[in-house]
Amino acid sequence: MPVLRCHESGCERSISVSVTPGRNPVAEMFDMCVDYRACPRCGFAWCEAHWPEGCPGCEASAQAPAASHALAIATGHWGGGEDVVASVVLGTAEGS
Numbered sequence: 252m253p254v255l256r257c258h259e260s261g262c263e264r265s266i267s268v269s270v271t272p273g274r275n276p277v278a279e280m281f282d283m284c285v286d287y288r289a290c291p292r293c294g295f296a297w298c299e300a301h302w303p304e305g306c307p308g309c310e311a312s313a314q315a316p317a318a319s320h321a322l323a324i325a326t327g328h329w330g331g332g333e334d335v336v337a338s339v340v341l342g343t344a345e346g347s
C-alpha cells in the first residue's frame with residue numbers, strides 16, 4: 252500500500268493508494284486520506300480537502316483513486332516521486 256503526501260504545500264495529510272478498491276482499514280486507523288485525486292501525468296496527489304479543478308502543473312483533470320496509481324508507484328513509474336513517503340506492506344505487522 253503506497254502512501255503519498257498531499258501535494259498542497261503545508262498539508263501534511265497522508266494519502267493511502269490501494270490496489271484494492273474500497274475502504275482500507277489500515278488507512279482509516281491512521282486517519283489517511285483514501286478518497287484522493289491524482290494527476291496521471293505529473294503523479295501529484297491531493298487529499299479530499301485540496302482537490303484541484305485541474306492539475307496546476309499540466310492542467311490535466313485530476314483522476315479519482317485507481318489501481319493503476321498503486322501499480323505505477325510500485326513499478327517506479329509514478330511521476331511525483333518526491334511525494335511518495337512510504338510503501339506499507341499489509342499483513343506482515345502481526346504474528347511473531
Ligand SMILES: [Zn+2]
Pocket residue numbers: 290291292293294306307308309310311
Ligand atoms: Zn499534472
Ligand SMILES: [Zn+2]
Pocket residue numbers: 257258259262263264297298299300301
Ligand atoms: Zn491536503
